[in-house]
Amino acid sequence: MDYIVIMREVDLRRIDLNLLVALEALLDEKNVTRAAHRLGMSQPAASRALGRLRALFSDALLVDGPGGYVLSSRAEEVRPVLSWILAGVGEMLEANAFDPATATGRIRLLTPDLQAASLAPYLLARLAHEAPLLDLDIDAPGSHGLDLLERGDADAMVALIDEAPAGIRRRRLYDEELVTLMRADHPALAGEFTLERFLALEHIVVSVTGVGPAPVDEVLARMGRTRRVKLRVPNFFAAVEIAARSDLIMTLPSSLARAAANMRRLVSLPPPFDLKSFTMSLAWHARQQDAPRHIWLRRVIVAAAMDMSSVADVGS
Amino acid sequence: MDYIVIMREVDLRRIDLNLLVALEALLDEKNVTRAAHRLGMSQPAASRALGRLRALFSDALLVDGPGGYVLSSRAEEVRPVLSWILAGVGEMLEANAFDPATATGRIRLLTPDLQAASLAPYLLARLAHEAPLLDLDIDAPGSHGLDLLERGDADAMVALIDEAPAGIRRRRLYDEELVTLMRADHPALAGEFTLERFLALEHIVVSVTGVGPAPVDEVLARMGRTRRVKLRVPNFFAAVEIAARSDLIMTLPSSLARAAANMRRLVSLPPPFDLKSFTMSLAWHARQQDAPRHIWLRRVIVAAAMDMSSVADVGS
DNA sequence: ATAATCCATGCATTGGACGCATGGAAAGCC
DNA sequence: GGCTTTCCATGCGTCCAATGCATGGATTAT
Incomplete structure (x- = not known):
């Protein structure tokens, strides 16, 4: 079975997790310039972030299509998971709250x-x-x-x-x-x-x-x-x-x-x-x-x- | 109701998500020196990462107890969520695999x-x-x-x-x-x-x-x-x-x-x-x-x- | 008392991300 | 066809925040 890919554990210490926020913007906007604006950075920085994400995922993520970029198949798969992860992070960081009026x-x-x-x-x-x-x-x-x-x-x-x-x-x-x-x-x-x-x-x-x-x-x-x-x-x-x-x-x-x-x-x-x-x-x-x-x-x-x-x- | 805390959306663009990997190691080890070793960095760097995490969570996370650090209540809450998030990230990054022998x-x-x-x-x-x-x-x-x-x-x-x-x-x-x-x-x-x-x-x-x-x-x-x-x-x-x-x-x-x-x-x-x-x-x-x-x-x-x-x- | 362990902080260094500038490619218009 | 606009990618110089080394205070054990 020449085609079995050996599963390799991801070493999260070596990965720039901050790229995930950029990825969400890029996949939402399908346009590097608009994603850059949304992220509050310059277009070249967003372009480079896309380059690094492409390397990280070993996938183009955004490919040329009619009218500009379209999502690759991998990007389509990743997108809902990514939203779910980032929402989880947001909730985790927000959980530091207590309302006595409703607390049980x-x-x-x-x-x-x-x-x-x-x-x-x-x-x-x-x-x-x-x-x-x-x-x-x-x-x-x-x-x-x-x-x-x-x-x-x-x-x-x-x-x-x-x-x-x-x-x-x-x-x-x-x-x-x-x-x-x-x-x-x-x-x-x-x-x-x-x-x-x-x-x-x-x-x-x-x-x-x-x-x-x-x-x-x-x-x-x-x-x-x-x-x-x-x-x-x-x-x-x-x-x-x-x-x-x-x-x-x-x-x-x-x-x-x-x-x-x-x-x-x-x-x-x-x-x-x-x-x-x-x-x-x-x-x-x-x-x-x-x-x-x-x-x-x-x-x-x-x-x-x-x-x-x-x-x-x-x-x- | 003076004690209602206004819920504020977390701006993930401003947050260093790479700290979450350090947090997992620190909470697992309950010891800055050992966590540093596990993360492949020096003890001072891990100590400063802990400092930044404390600021991010507005919580001590690790507090002095008998025999060293113990987890704060907040850390106890956060820990399972954090593991779940990082596992999700790992899976997302690993998903780029295909095994024809088992594929349907x-x-x-x-x-x-x-x-x-x-x-x-x-x-x-x-x-x-x-x-x-x-x-x-x-x-x-x-x-x-x-x-x-x-x-x-x-x-x-x-x-x-x-x-x-x-x-x-x-x-x-x-x-x-x-x-x-x-x-x-x-x-x-x-x-x-x-x-x-x-x-x-x-x-x-x-x-x-x-x-x-x-x-x-x-x-x-x-x-x-x-x-x-x-x-x-x-x-x-x-x-x-x-x-x-x-x-x-x-x-x-x-x-x-x-x-x-x-x-x-x-x-x-x-x-x-x-x-x-x-x-x-x-x-x-x-x-x-x-x-x-x-x-x-x-x-x-x-x-x-x-x-x-x-x-x-x-x-x- | 001394020794060992742990954590936090000062200081100097540096690597990598950044923005500005630029140019190629593609699409649209005349 | 040429010209204009938009978009993306890349070269170059800058800078800053994270890093490691060094250090010292606090705690524990002997």
């Missing part, structure tokens, strides 16, 4: 329970307004938050973040203050509220998921101290009722505590340890740094945090 | 009846041997052969072609000789066989399709003369029987006449006009000049014509 899917956010309770209403409000078709999934990070970001199992995390490992980006979000709440006629209000008195009392912890340490326990852990958690409840309002009718106390972010204090049955005090406030940060993986969807998400989270903070400022 | 389809050849009868057995033999799945369709060109080539309704034509118009390519194929056959005891054999005697006799024309002038009539037309066609039959052997039993004569290509002369009831003479032989040429449209399928077809036709001529040589 699920945003996965990691944040501790109580912070979620503070922030979520504002975040949900913004999402409902700007991206009505996006869903929000909030999970407690536990001790594995950074791993989850690393693995792509979460989009972002709002938490107390001391150190960001390689690949994790971070931005300060808001300062979180803690307050301790107890019933208005609690015996501990009769004297100085020391750390020892604080640790001697029994505590309520509000935890929706039951996962991970509360920020209070993280702070105490850094001091080598532990409190007595007498009760862990998933329901904030249940916690308030129990505190109002017992000697149990609870320590909360001030943003949450403010709502409870409005009930007028509880008193709020600064907790008796040095670290009364800490910075909540937004963390995400570098992989998503420039992704339009993620840029937008970070802006929404920051805005929601500012919404939350400005409501707090108005109240003080 | 129909070859449409134009050639006058008698020449077809001469050439077809040799052509069919070669096709059966080299391209068993290709079909052959032979039609008489009539007076519209060149139009049919122009319009792409035929692949090639074998005929007497004086002038090839713009866009039609031509190559000499073989010289065709004419002989006149008559029964062995025909009265015209008694004296000189002049043109006047030739024209005074009645003629048989063998025509399978009944379409178009025989080459004899074309030659006579150029002399301003006409012969009397008494009988037109589609069957060559019928023509032989009639000639053997009547005063009718017939004028044929020598390649065909040879088979009849072997029957020993007919005598062959050179026809009494100047143009006793003419060149049969192969014609095709320039559009198909470089197409592998057509290159191969032209070779096969030329070879078949040579097969036919060499058999004639052996007999003489």
Whole structure:
């Protein structure tokens, strides 16, 4: 079989792919001068591009016919494929866009329970307004938050973040203050509220998921101290009722505590340890740094945090 | 809706498409040095290509992670599309191949009846041997052969072609000789066989399709003369029987006449006009000049014509 | 601490694409 | 036939963007 042509792989490194744009113009126009104009180059340059394309394809591509050039058989074959390839390139380069108004899917956010309770209403409000078709999934990070970001199992995390490992980006979000709440006629209000008195009392912890340490326990852990958690409840309002009718106390972010204090049955005090406030940060993986969807998400989270903070400022 | 990004058409004239090959290597390797090696360039050049790609995509594409670079979200999206595009380019550039052994389809050849009868057995033999799945369709060109080539309704034509118009390519194929056959005891054999005697006799024309002038009539037309066609039959052997039993004569290509002369009831003479032989040429449209399928077809036709001529040589 | 690896950038070089100019070929018009 | 117009291809000189060498900062491992 003398006529079997050995199939040879094309080495794209050696090929000037920019010629393909010129080819499309030449085949559309069937006229070197007009194609040159369309490409924004001179006629000689377009003629030379045609020469190089002829060499590349080992085919004349455009041949003399009545009234000027006509497409060769090879050019007729190639033309639809070429259009399809260049359209694909155009789409690939354009795909860097994100429209929240029409976007669908699920945003996965990691944040501790109580912070979620503070922030979520504002975040949900913004999402409902700007991206009505996006869903929000909030999970407690536990001790594995950074791993989850690393693995792509979460989009972002709002938490107390001391150190960001390689690949994790971070931005300060808001300062979180803690307050301790107890019933208005609690015996501990009769004297100085020391750390020892604080640790001697029994505590309520509000935890929706039951996962991970509360920020209070993280702070105490850094001091080598532990409190007595007498009760862990998933329901904030249940916690308030129990505190109002017992000697149990609870320590909360001030943003949450403010709502409870409005009930007028509880008193709020600064907790008796040095670290009364800490910075909540937004963390995400570098992989998503420039992704339009993620840029937008970070802006929404920051805005929601500012919404939350400005409501707090108005109240003080 | 502040966040709607205005969709902007990509101007491919301004984009260096050669960067896409580098991008594939960089995303595959996740390491600039190794990608450079694979691309056959230096590490700094590959690093700068990455820089340009980052600008083109407005995305980092490769970001620091544990153990080196990891793909950005955008890169993850782009990667399969990119592979698909580059594979498409490779296929497009490779498509210039033709394997007769596996090719299917129909070859449409134009050639006058008698020449077809001469050439077809040799052509069919070669096709059966080299391209068993290709079909052959032979039609008489009539007076519209060149139009049919122009319009792409035929692949090639074998005929007497004086002038090839713009866009039609031509190559000499073989010289065709004419002989006149008559029964062995025909009265015209008694004296000189002049043109006047030739024209005074009645003629048989063998025509399978009944379409178009025989080459004899074309030659006579150029002399301003006409012969009397008494009988037109589609069957060559019928023509032989009639000639053997009547005063009718017939004028044929020598390649065909040879088979009849072997029957020993007919005598062959050179026809009494100047143009006793003419060149049969192969014609095709320039559009198909470089197409592998057509290159191969032209070779096969030329070879078949040579097969036919060499058999004639052996007999003489 | 040192060594190895990787990536990014300054600097000098250069090859290839470019535009201007030109002329041949083809088609149309008188 | 000659003249004009249009189109395409090619010579020549220019220049610029991509390249490789050299270098140094950052990170990781020992």
